[in-house]
Amino acid sequence: MLIGGVEAGGTKVVCGIGNEHGELLEHKVIATSNPTETLNAVFSFFAEHPIAALGLGWFGPLDLNPERSSYGRLTSTPKLAWQGFPLLDTFQARFPVPVGLDTDVNAAVLGEARWGAAKGLHTVAYLTVGTGIGGGLLVEGRRVHGSMHPEVGHLLVRRHPDDPFAGHCPYHQDCLEGLAAGPALAARWGTPAEHLPDDHPAWRLEAYYLAQAVVNLMLTVSPQRIILGGGVMKHTALYTDIRRQVQTLLGGYLQHPGVSEAALDPFITAPGLGDFAGVRGALALALDALRH
Amino acid sequence: MLIGGVEAGGTKVVCGIGNEHGELLEHKVIATSNPTETLNAVFSFFAEHPIAALGLGWFGPLDLNPERSSYGRLTSTPKLAWQGFPLLDTFQARFPVPVGLDTDVNAAVLGEARWGAAKGLHTVAYLTVGTGIGGGLLVEGRRVHGSMHPEVGHLLVRRHPDDPFAGHCPYHQDCLEGLAAGPALAARWGTPAEHLPDDHPAWRLEAYYLAQAVVNLMLTVSPQRIILGGGVMKHTALYTDIRRQVQTLLGGYLQHPGVSEAALDPFITAPGLGDFAGVRGALALALDALRH
Ligand SMILES: Nc1ncnc2c1ncn2[C@@H]1O[C@H](COP(=O)(O)OP(=O)(O)O)[C@@H](O)[C@H]1O
Ligand SMILES: Nc1ncnc2c1ncn2[C@@H]1O[C@H](COP(=O)(O)OP(=O)(O)O)[C@@H](O)[C@H]1O
Ligand SMILES: [Zn+2]
Ligand SMILES: [Zn+2]
Structure with a gap:
């Protein structure tokens, strides 16, 4: 068949x-x-x-x-x-x-939960960080729709004190997407994200904003795993930086073995597929x- | 029986x-x-x-x-x-x-979804704003647990520019609970919340913080209704203020009929039970x- x-x-x-x-x-x-x-x-x-x-x-x-x-x-x-x-x-x-x-x-989140990085898990979030920021969500095995299309890209995040950029979202200026999607990086630094060097300060801010999205997902739906994909995550150093920032932001409040930097089975991970x-x-x- | x-x-x-x-x-x-x-x-x-x-x-x-x-x-x-x-x-x-x-x-969220203010709905959030801030969540008919207990009270919110209060959470200082739970109000203003007059500036800040929690829930799980209960919500003017702030924060991004101030069937509401x-x-x- x-x-x-x-x-x-x-x-x-x-x-x-x-x-x-x-x-x-x-x-x-x-x-x-x-x-x-x-x-x-x-x-x-x-x-x-x-x-x-x-x-x-x-x-x-x-x-x-x-x-x-x-x-x-x-x-x-x-x-x-x-x-x-x-x-x-x-x-x-x-x-x-x-x-x-x-x-x-x-x-994408369904594929990952069935055969990929979240195989066998029932509560999983998938964030894609590319031209926009979008999210898929599986809760207790069900794909989440609710009464509106979930639009996790427009989460309100705390601006980093070192970031004077006004933001790039036409609706909210400095929501998550307005600060952390690919086009926001390009507008903020005058260079496409893929050309920003590894030691550029952009990446610390990027991890800070994406970590906030991760923390807010942990505190609301507490996924068993959060998968981050999309073009911007091709800068793979972000995974470690985001894990570290998540721990800082949680301030010891939630203990989750997979969040530690040494986790064998990381909670925050790339798509397996x-x-x-x-x-x-x-x-x-x-x-x-x-x-x- | x-x-x-x-x-x-x-x-x-x-x-x-x-x-x-x-x-x-x-x-x-x-x-x-x-x-x-x-x-x-x-x-x-x-x-x-x-x-x-x-x-x-x-x-x-x-x-x-x-x-x-x-x-x-x-x-x-x-x-x-x-x-x-x-x-x-x-x-x-x-x-x-x-x-x-x-x-x-x-x-509480289950009771409200079965017989209360969210009767017949499948995706519903319940926030209690009292000594702490806690949340219950029903998604597509299932009670959400995930891998950790959801702790929506510790959501990271944006501090209001007019609010110099350091915050009251032992883990995060100025998370949602650290800024908006009853004891935070008491510590911030030197008066128990139930004694703050109706025209006190506390309520504008309170609505601003709670509106952010509502917006972040809308953007992640998009509940069909959000119920706000607990002692602090006995200050019922908060419902209207929160609805208004939610609209401002969404910046026209999501249109939801129940969020408007004139909604007959309000999206943000008190517990029916x-x-x-x-x-x-x-x-x-x-x-x-x-x-x-
Ligand atoms: N190696 C890279 N490092 C950082 N950002 C990248 C990299 N490659 C592509 N990008 C950025 O990713 C974005 C495109 O994301 P992608 O997920 O491929 O597309 P789309 O969101 O349109 O499906 C662009 O803004 C681009 O600048
Ligand atoms: N009318 C009121 N207006 C504002 N705050 C109130 C009011 N009544 C009680 N509170 C506050 O609510 C909190 C207690 O919340 P409650 O939900 O009753 O208790 P708990 O969270 O311990 O179950 C206290 O901080 C109190 O100051
Ligand atoms: Zn936005
Ligand atoms: Zn806290």
Whole structure:
């Protein structure tokens, strides 16, 4: 049996074919454009492979409340061509098989919890730190939606006393994303994040802000593991710096063995599935859709 | 059929007898003291009533992981007489009936979601603002535990520019609890919170800090409703002030009809069960224990 998975982000779409164990057999990367072009490319990828179920991990905001008539549509998005697009219906019309749908970040956290860095855990957060900051959340085995799309990127953080930068978020200026996403780093320092040297003061501030997001997640949903991915985390020294800052910020309040610098099984970690977390998670959504 | 529920907080214990609909038929309030005295009083209350199931909403920290040998015990608590106390085993030995156990705040959120201000909702947060600040959380119908007890009281908030107070938390100084719990207000202003006049500047700061906790919960777990209870919220003007500050802090980012000041069905609200949220929630735990 073959199943399909699609992870769609703002810049690229990863289509994958998997087997009944959710292993990725084949995949293709497509640039994200308007709905017609993007879906034509996705459909033609799957045309060659008869799939028994499909999972979609899509950029948001999506209506994920099955009780609403707008269920499965994109809602208000700055990508105007996608606004209101009936994503689920369009796929369902093309593929008369069970289709599972969630956000790209919830697909990523699901993939990681099933086969990656959080294998076997039930309460897991996934933060992607890239062009924006987004988060996926699994609580007691369930993907979290609530009444709005969780938008962890806009968490209010404490500004570092050494940071005079006004912030880069159009809504809040100095929220987490406004201080710590890739474009904020570029605007703050005048250099793209990937060109900032290892000893640049940017990284200490970056760890300070991301550590606050980690601490606030620990204090609200207390995940068993927090996975940090996305382009900015390619600066891998951040993992150690963030762990250290988390300990400082907690001030000895919570003891968590995985937070110590010497932890064998670190609480704050990189995606185990690397760039395939999202598409593997989409395969997991397909398998779950098949079962229900 | 009769069932029993106990809500145990740091200062008082509420014991209740309910029927199969979770309605409270009779209750008794006992002062919290050491385990022997406290449980003797609880046991003698229930001695007169044959119960078919029991629910316990107890102050923490509790080990709530059924896979650990310390499951159902109190862990490290400043109440030294209770440290390591085998709560669940002690009750289970006395009452050979199904026993459900959770924290007092999770019992409260469960009670509110079943019969109170969040009736029928699946993702709900409950914050109690009193001697400390604690939180209970229901996500997609499940009570949240994660790998540690969620300690939402110690969220890191942004200090208000007009607030020079160092903060009152022994771990973090100016975390949420260190700035906004009852004792922090008393230390900050030299007057118990209940004696601060309505036009005192304390309330603007208080709303600012509590609004940040609300916003961070909205951005992480996006509850369908946030219930604020506890002694400090007896200053009911806080509800309107917090709603207003939440809108300011969100900066138009999230639109939620219930957050507006004119909302008929407010997103930020008082407990519908008043002081009985915890004991009613304990009855819900008893009913759930009976079913599983
Ligand atoms: N090695 C690196 N170190 C730090 N930042 C990087 C690195 N590589 C890419 N970035 C930053 O990551 C961001 C892109 O993140 P990415 O997750 O790849 O994209 P997107 O969020 O659009 O999916 C850019 O802002 C870029 O500057
Ligand atoms: N009307 C009121 N307005 C503001 N604060 C109050 C009021 N009544 C009590 N408080 C404060 O609430 C706190 C006690 O909270 P409560 O929830 O009753 O107790 P606990 O947290 O110990 O269970 C005290 O710090 C007290 O100053
Ligand atoms: Zn923002
Ligand atoms: Zn604290």
